[in-house]
Amino acid sequence: MHAESFGPFIGNDALSEYISRYRRSELPLLRVGEPLDLYPSRPASASFSPRLTWANPWPFADYPGVYLLYREDFELLYIGKSSMRRCLGKRLYQHFGGGAACAPAEEWLQPVRFVINVAVPRELPFEAPAIEEFLIRKLQPKINGTGR
Numbered sequence: 231m232h233a234e235s236f237g238p239f240i241g242n243d244a245l246s247e248y249i250s251r252y253r254r255s256e257l258p259l260l261r262v263g264e265p266l267d268l269y270p271s272r273p274a275s276a277s278f279s280p281r282l283t284w285a286n287p288w289p290f291a292d293y294p295g296v297y298l299l300y301r302e303d304f305e306l307l308y309i310g311k312s313s314m315r316r317c318l319g320k321r322l323y324q325h326f327g328g329g330a331a332c333a334p335a336e337e338w339l340q341p342v343r344f345v346i347n348v349a350v351p352r353e354l355p356f357e358a359p360a361i362e363e364f365l366i367r368k369l370q371p372k373i374n375g376t377g378r
Contacts, residue, residue, distance in 0.1 A: 241298055241306065244368040245348065248361060258351035260361075263289025265300075265344045268326065272302070272343075280344065290349035291319025296361045298371075302343040308373040309365050313358035318347050340372060 249260065263282075267274065270283035282289065295318050299308040312321035322345065350357045366374050 241346070241365065241369060244365055245361075247368070248364045252360070252364070257354070260295075260351075261290055261293075261349040263347040263349070265346050268343055268345065274302075275304070278304075288319045288322050288345075289347045291322075292317050293347075293349035293352060294318070294355035294358050295347055295349040296358055296365065297322060298346045298348070298365070299342045299373075300344040300346070301340055304344070305340075306369055306371045307340050307342060309362055309369065309371050311358040311362040313350075313355045315355075318349065322347075 245260075245262070253260075265278075265280050266282040266284070266286065266289060267280040268284055270280070270285075274280065294311075294313045294316060296309060296311050297318060298306060299310070300306055310321065310325075312318050326342075348361065350361065
């Protein structure tokens, strides 16, 4: 798989490097979700207009995988994972709640605006931690402490 373009988001090159260096070609593909805007009522960059918003379901909600959290200016803040018996939707719900509006947990030191999910095949949930650690090492997100 060639990783889909994240548009203005960072991470695409690192994910492509992970795929080319560590994944065998016969493995099922990783799937990259479109950026989801947690606060669509706020003005966004003129160069980026997300199609997914808080009103949409989390991309690949029922898959294990990795999620990348970005500030409004597209600075990468955090990389997390859901693996084994967890799925992306449940993990993100823990961080941001659910319902009609986003209600981020107090845990974020910086305001999160966008979320991108990378789904791993259901039969390979143990790959999510490897991707998470690789991306943290390569991208050095602002809030992650592990792997820095």
